[in-house]
Amino acid sequence: MxxxxxxxxxxxxxxxxxxxxxxxxxxxxxxxxxxxxxxxxxxxxxxxxxxxxxxxxxxxxxxxxxxxxxxxxxxxxxxxxxxxxxxxxxxxxxxxxxxxxxxxxxxxxxxxxxxxxxxxxxxxxxxxxxxxxxxxxxxxxxxxxxxxxxxxxxxxxxxxxxxxxxxxxxxxxxxxxxxxxxxxxxxxRAPVIPGAMPQDDAAPKGGLRALLRHRAMVQLCGLGFVLFFACYGQFESGLAAYGTEAAGIQPSTLGIALAANTAVIVLAQFVVLRLVERHRRSRVIALVGLIWTVAWIVAGYAGLGHGSQTMATAAFVSTYALFGLGEAMLSPTVAPLVADLAPESMIGQYNSAFALVKQLALAVGPAVGGPMGASLHAPYILTFVLFSLGISVLALRLGKQLTPAQDKPLPARSRVVASGAPQKDLAPAG
Structure with missing residues (x-):
């Protein structure tokens, strides 16, 4: 740099x-x-x-x-x-x-x-x-x-x-x-993104059709929807409703749970970064799916188990903490991957497309999760356990569409982001 x-x-x-x-x-x-x-x-x-x-x-x-x-x-x-x-x-x-x-x-x-x-x-x-x-x-x-x-x-x-x-x-x-x-x-002008800086008012080549033809980006958007739907889309709606209705959590405890989530992110961010940098991005995302699966199982114990109220509260707060650990692993993984998939003239469009997918998930998540979390307690937990396992499956499938440099950028290696139309015939990561 x-x-x-x-x-x-x-x-x-x-x-x-x-x-x-x-x-x-x-x-x-x-x-x-x-x-x-x-x-x-x-x-x-x-x-x-x-x-x-x-x-x-x-x-x-x-x-x-x-x-x-x-x-x-x-x-x-x-x-x-x-x-x-x-x-x-x-x-x-x-x-x-x-x-x-x-x-x-x-x-x-x-x-x-x-x-x-x-x-x-x-x-x-x-x-x-x-x-x-x-x-x-x-x-x-x-x-x-x-x-x-x-x-x-x-x-x-x-x-x-x-x-x-x-x-x-x-x-x-x-x-x-x-x-x-x-x-x-x-x-x-970043040397790894030639031509990214606009030189004139000409519209960039590509557009929505080019993005939709990019199989890896389409798969990443699908994965992103599931990620945001199963986590962020539940924080203040379904999971909160489930906690108060099924687990008997006091409203004030919701604030403690959110604080635990933030604390884990702040404390773990640069610790897990070492893990992320040493492994393939697709496998890191797959690991996040497994961590969130455990989080939903712990939430299930909080509301459906037969422990004390103290144990239920501790389990509920732990759910938010486990979500925070997964978020800390995603932040240095997904956003850079969007950028590394983007052709040089479409970086803004790729970032905006992924942001649009996130907003859709955040709109649909509370609408689906809220009523389920409030009344359908066991189906709610089972649904999001399956969604979390789906994250792992989708991440591993995405890895097959990525080049080695996209899936695991090497710090010592200088690489040019692909320009023009997305390439479909590049050798995928093994």
């Missing part, structure tokens, strides 16, 4: 951390704010959460081409400004239309920021350094979310709407800081 790449990467990671810090101030309290503080009702709060997902699904199909045509810097700056406007409007909103408009702006802006930042990280890294770069991004994002949520909890007061305005104002400022930092980044 050159000095210019290192300087740009530090700015990108700083903006990523600060924006996550701002988001952490509001995410845990959004439902309470809409339903109780603004007295708009639980149904409106549910619609607000749905609007976040819908807004993301509407803008992400257009995001990748914008990134590849104009570069990620103007996209991340524009998206951060939109998100800042949405956050500030949310803090001032007192009617249903205003709340929904604010949620749409905030959801759309936040969704676009992620693939744009991911593309900036790709441009400022090489295959040898990309794994650690994405691991650092995930580490800082979780650290920022945790610290922001902790401080926000000390500032918020349900009896004072002004305290919520302060939280949303802080979030808006952090997004504006991200926009300022993004605008100041001078992206170097």
């Amino acid at each position: 050159t000095r210019a790449m290192g300087a740009a990467m530090r700015r990108i990671q700083m903006g990523n951390a600060l924006s996550a810090f701002g988001i952490g101030f509001t995410v845990p309290y959004l439902y309470v704010y809409v339903a109780q503080v603004r007295d708009l009702g639980a149904s409106t709060a549910g619609v607000v959460l749905a609007v976040f997902a819908v807004a993301a699904l509407l803008v992400l199909p257009f995001t990748g081409r914008a990134i590849d045509r104009r570069g990620p810097v103007p996209v991340v700056v524009s998206a951060a400004v939109v998100a800042a406007a949405g956050a500030l409007c949310m803090g001032l909103a007192s009617s249903v239309p205003m709340v929904l408009l604010s949620a749409a702006l905030l959801g759309a802006g936040t969704a676009v920021v992620q693939p744009a930042l991911a593309t900036m990280i790709v441009w400022c890294s090489t295959p040898a350094t990309r794994t650690r770069a994405f691991a650092m991004q995930f580490f800082l994002a979780n650290l920022g979310l945790g610290i922001g949520g902790l401080i926000g909890g000390q500032l918020v007061d349900e009896s004072r709407p002004g305290s919520f305005l302060l939280l949303f104002a802080i979030e808006a400022v952090m997004f504006l800081v991200l926009a300022g930092i993004g605008a100041s980044v001078r992206l170097p």
